[in-house]
Every structure is written in C-alpha cells, then in structure tokens.
Amino acid sequence: MASRLNYISQLLSTKAMARLNGKLLSTEVTLVMRFSRHFVRTAASTWRFAAKRCALAVAFLIVVTFAGRNSLAQANYQPSPENLKARQEFQNAKFGMFIHWGVYSVLGSGEWVFHDRALTVDEYNRLPLFFDPEDFDAKTWVALAKAAGMKYITITSRHHDGFAMFDSKVSDWNIVQRTPYKKDPLKILAAECHRQGIKLFFYYSQLDWHNPNYYPRGATSWDNGRPNRGDWNLYLDDYMDGQLRELLTNYGPIGGIWFDGMWDKPDADWHLAKTYALIHELQPAALIIPNHHQSPKPGEDVQTFERDLPGQNTAGFNTTSVSHQLPLESCDTLNGSWGFNIADSKYKSPAELERRLVQAAGNNSNLLLNIGPMPNGEIQPEFVTRLQAVGEWLSHYGDSIYGTRGGPIAPGEWGVTTQKDNQIYVHILSWHAPLFAIPPIANKIVEAHSMLDASPVEFTQKSDGVVLKVPLPKSDEVDRVVVLTLAASH
C-alpha cells in the first residue's frame, strides 16, 4: 500500500491534486461535519482534515481502479489454436539466440550506458549520428544461429533508451531517420529468418528513458532533461501500441513480443488488456513473453526467467512460482553483458554453455542465450567460436534436447533428465562413481545405451529404483547421456 500511495502522489502533480481536492471538498466537509464534529474544533482544521480525507479518497479510488485493471490483464483470454500450436513449437525449439543491439553499442559499455553515465537526452541524442553498421550481414547472423543449433532469434527492437531499431512512423527517434545507416535492419533480418527457417521474436522495452510521456517516471529515472510532466495514456496507447502495431504488421509472421521493463513501475496501469489483445488480434500465433519478474498474468503465453533456471533465484529477479501451464524460458549472457561491452571478457566456455542448455531442458525450459553485436554490425569472434562449438556438440546430442520436455526425475547436482515419447535421456553432469541410482520409473525399461557411442549400458530395475552401470567420463565429456527406452504403456 505504501508503495502504491507513493506512486499515486507521483502520479498526481500538485496542480492536479489541488483541482481534484477542490471538486470533492464540499461533500467531504459535509461528511466530516456530520460524523466527526467533536474531533474538529476549528474551521481551519476542518479544511485541513477534509483535504487529507479527500486526498486519501482520491488515492484509494485510483489504487482500486489501477490495481484492478493491471491485475486483470487480458481477462478471459483463451489462446487460439494457432497460439497453442506455437507454444508447442516454442517448447520443442529449446535453444534461441538473444541479441541486444542498439545505438548504445557505439560506446561499448553495455545497453544501460545512458542511465549509468547519467547522460542527458540532448547528449544521448548525439549517439545515433555515430551508428553506421556497414558490416551488418543478416545472412551471417542467421547462419551463425543455425550453426549454434539455435532455432529462434529474439532481437531488441528497442531497449530502455526507447530508440527504435526499425522504421517507425510513430516517432523519428529511430534508426532510419537518425543514423547515417538509414536502413531498417529488422526488415532485412526478418526476411533472412524467413528464408532460413528461423523464427524471429521482437524484444520491446516498455520502459523508456527518452520519451517525455513516460511519466510519471519509474524507479530507474534520473534527471536527464525531460520536462516534469507527460501523458502516460498517450505513451501507452499511441506511442507504444502504435509501434507494436508496426512490428506486427510490417515484418511478416513473427514469433512473438518479448516485453521488458514493467518492473520499473510495477504498480502502474500498463493497459495490458488492450496491448495484449492488440497483439493476439494482429497475429494470433505470436507469443507474449513478459520479463516483468512477476507471476504470469492472463494473456501471457510464456513465463521467462532472467539469468536463472525456473525456480532458482540467484540473480534476485525471480521471486515467483513456476507455471505448470505455460512454456518456460531462461535467458542468460554469453559473457557478462547484454549489449556490446568492450571490457567484458568473462566468456562462458562451450562446456558451461552446454551444461546450461542441458539444465534448462531438464527443467522443462528453453535457453535464450545472448550476444551483443558490435556497432559495425559484426559479431565478435569470441562469441562466434563458442557458439559454433555448442552447435557441434548439439549435432551429436541434439536428440536428447530438441522436442523434449523435463523428464520424470527431479533435477539435482548430478544432472537432469529429459523425455521424448518412450525415451528418457539421463544427463549425468556430475557423478564420479561407476554405479548411478535413480528413483523408480513406472514403465519397464527395455533397453539402455550410451548416447556417445551407442554402447549398451547395464541396468537393474526394481520397484525401489533403477541402477545404471555408467562408464567413467572421458576427460572432455561434458554430459554423459544414457538413453532409456521404455516399453509402451497399455
């Protein structure tokens, strides 16, 4: 309640508050006089008391209205058959490429540089003048995603700087009108993705550090030269929904919209019902993936987790429970940054990335792995070689990942299981003894083999569990996968 009231007081400028108080004051005074005469000694204190009551009444009304609207989101949402099919395909895909790319990459200091250096809007406005990605080649990007074994791409159509990396008619704060490049890379990328059979999702930041109508400001705001006023409804209904309409009509069928930034104003009314309905109406198969760090709301199609597997909260973002209805996704960085960061060399090794992918699959989740291309449009070699190595690993082990769901045994330090039809894949990530015991499996196991070389794996199955005799790992073996084939259930 305290944070909501805080929000309300931000929302109502002093002037607006005075106007509203004026309107409601006479009713309030009557009420106060009738019910509280012995508490109110003088006319002056009557006015003060009435004004307080009045402000609280207004605040309460707004809280109720806003809380109601926000929590309802797209009430009574029934996903269309196309949407349900897209959810299945999304779950089968398992591995995607996340791309953070914007004018911020010019400074090589990540995508938060506007905020982190507390730049003014006027200062930041100079950045697009230096953004000319003449080496951007969509064919190479999509081919790299495919070589890595990734089945979809999610790219920033705009990040928190509000800069549209596409041809937007809603405002000139976009790549075509503000940069020497003058082209729409998302158009080129979308065409290439369609050609190479990769689904394209658009990341869209609802948080905006540049637009004056993103007002009242949120938790990440600083004084960057915007006026202390703005029209929130205009921002959502005209600006944001206008751009979403463009993204959903000018780029062919897209995989969906990946929202980010609602956490900046968690109690605000984001007009979700309207925005979600617009997306589902324009492209019923497009999935809505919100990174709001809250429990899923009606109208959302995927639950996503930032820098953590579902159910974990090492990064501090994921405090909610895990949905059993929606597909799950976990996103992470290949080094430590989202946007291009020239000083970040904390690259994860191919083995770490493979483990991460296996753990995601065993937790019934996709992995969306991020790279931040350079301002010239190239992807740095440290990313390329690591992604290619993961792709090489997947060319051998892909059957144990793609199209699977989390297996019947709870993930543990030792590893995870995945399952597809009548096959269980036991992914042994950390186990050094030759015998490995797992809890009971309902169906009879008819065969077990190692995925590495198809050699048989001895096993005993009893009512209290299964024991596998696994070969010791080879020195460079990241994941020992034992495939159990189950008898068909009758």
Ligand code: FHN
């Ligand atoms: O602030 C962003 C951050 O820059 C990045 O885009 C990540 C990706 O999940 N999400 C936000 C933080 O929640």
